[in-house]
Amino acid sequence: MTAFGGYSAAMESDPLRGFAAAERAALPRFVPAEIRFRRPRVADVAVAIDEAVAALLASRDLPQGAQVGVTVGSRGISGIAAIAQATVGGLKRRGLRPFVIPAMGSHGGATSDGQRHLLAHYGITEESLGVEIRADMATRPLGRTSEGVNAFIARTGWDADAVLLLNRVKPHTDFKGELESGLAKMCAIGLGKLDGAQECHSHVFGIGLGAAIRSAAGRIIETGRILGGIAIVENAYHETALIEAMRPDELFERERALLAEARRLMGRLPLDDVDVLICDRMGKNISGAGLDTNVIGRSVYGYVQGQAWQPEMPIVRRIIVRDLADESDGNAVGMGLVDFVSERFARKVNMEVTALNALTARSPENAKWPIVTKNDQESLRLALSILPARPDGPRIVHVRDTLELASLRVSEACAPLLHGRDDVVLGDPAPLEFDTAGNILSPFE
Numbered sequence: 001m002t003a004f005g006g007y008s009a010a011m012e013s014d015p016l017r018g019f020a021a022a023e024r025a026a027l028p029r030f031v032p033a034e035i036r037f038r039r040p041r042v043a044d045v046a047v048a049i050d051e052a053v054a055a056l057l058a059s060r061d062l063p064q065g066a067q068v069g070v071t072v073g074s075r076g077i078s079g080i081a082a083i084a085q086a087t088v089g090g091l092k093r094r095g096l097r098p099f100v101i102p103a104m105g106s107h108g109g110a111t112s113d114g115q116r117h118l119l120a121h122y123g124i125t126e127e128s129l130g131v132e133i134r135a136d137m138a139t140r141p142l143g144r145t146s147e148g149v150n151a152f153i154a155r156t157g158w159d160a161d162a163v164l165l166l167n168r169v170k171p172h173t174d175f176k177g178e179l180e181s182g183l184a185k186m187c188a189i190g191l192g193k194l195d196g197a198q199e200c201h202s203h204v205f206g207i208g209l210g211a212a213i214r215s216a217a218g219r220i221i222e223t224g225r226i227l228g229g230i231a232i233v234e235n236a237y238h239e240t241a242l243i244e245a246m247r248p249d250e251l252f253e254r255e256r257a258l259l260a261e262a263r264r265l266m267g268r269l270p271l272d273d274v275d276v277l278i279c280d281r282m283g284k285n286i287s288g289a290g291l292d293t294n295v296i297g298r299s300v301y302g303y304v305q306g307q308a309w310q311p312e313m314p315i316v317r318r319i320i321v322r323d324l325a326d327e328s329d330g331n332a333v334g335m336g337l338v339d340f341v342s343e344r345f346a347r348k349v350n351m352e353v354t355a356l357n358a359l360t361a362r363s364p365e366n367a368k369w370p371i372v373t374k375n376d377q378e379s380l381r382l383a384l385s386i387l388p389a390r391p392d393g394p395r396i397v398h399v400r401d402t403l404e405l406a407s408l409r410v411s412e413a414c415a416p417l418l419h420g421r422d423d424v425v426l427g428d429p430a431p432l433e434f435d436t437a438g439n440i441l442s443p444f445e
């Protein structure tokens with residue numbers, strides 16, 4: 001009997017019994033590939049953040065010494081520690097007293113200590129920033145909107161003189177709309193703490209999550225507590241591509257435009273029909289769903305084999321995840337999207353925080369266990385054994401995670417499909433290598 005973070009399973013002495021053909025089959029060779037995505041970059045992030053802070057303060061008359069809460073979430077935004085430092089530094093230099101509000105809904109087990117711990121993973125601590133982190137989970141109810149959504153604001157935000165929303169704008173993993181993941185979501189769900197997250201997600205099957213976020217954020221903005229927002233857009237290389245300050249009265253309009261740009265810049269798999277996707281890791285620092293559903297083509301509210309979540313997304317028939325990112329702090333929400341994981345992954349799962357996150361999002365299927373194997377080699381052989389054979393061999397793509405797609409490797413059967421493309425550079429094929437435990441030796445680690 002082997003126990004994995006609250007999950008126990010009887011492990012057969014020979015789990016591949018009955019899959020003898022898979023055990024004997026030779027694994028394909030792999031070809032390294034570089035994908036050339038568009039790559040706009042902010043030349044000096046600290047300067048751009050300081051200019052954004054100045055722009056927001058120019059539109060709002062705050063007295064010297066005013067307390068300003070800065071929202072910081074649980075997503076793995078590139079350089080978030082330096083961005084947060086530049087933000088609080090810009091406020092300090094202008095005579096204000098900033099502090100950090102952990103703004104991440106139910107993440108971190110919906111506890112003050114858990115959310116502080118998540119921020120510490122990114123190097124965001126009171127010592128590193130030189131400001132307080134006020135992690136209290138208490139909220140103030142703001143009443144029901146005309147759309148029937150109860151709005152909440154963190155008590156720490158309500159008690160401050162102003163709140164500056166800081167977040168990345170990107171396509172959401174759960175829904176599609178004019179506003180997805182960005183400042184409005186940070187306002188309604190992040191700043192709303194667990195209460196706001198649960199309330200907004202309760203409307204998933206009614207008016208929809210996007211409409212609920214828009215409605216709750218509008219009510220919070222009406223309080224006058226929101227100074228404005230600083231929006232970050234990243235390119236496919238997980239680099240800061242754009243930084244923009246938004247006043248409260250223009251937040252929704254500007255965020256819609258930035259979301260469109262974020263969609264154009266995001267990374268994608270080079271093929272739209274993949275037999276097996278191997279990810280070195282998944283986690284909340286990578287995507288709200290653990291893996292970006294925009295990349296894997298699977299919906300957090302259910303997956304139909306052989307169908308993509310949205311028409312423009314790829315079909316990925318089997319997904320293997322090798323590990324759970326340390327920064328995810330045991331939160332394995334989204335593992336229900338995965339087909340196979342190794343024991344190494346399973347041992348890191350904290351089922352309590354995973355279940356809380358999945359239930360808050362109204363998607364318990366995302367806390368369901370994949371098949372747990374003893375190592376990566378077994379995961380791959382089992383995945384291939386239950387797929388129809390292709391005459392030219394299986395189409396396999398190996399990536400570090402769904403956030404970093406510029407460097408990857410593909411099985412030899414994929415290479416002819418990529419030859420001649422201006423945006424793809426292919427290397428020489430080589431056998432897949434494993435360590436003594438049967439786990440893949442990844443070039444991305």
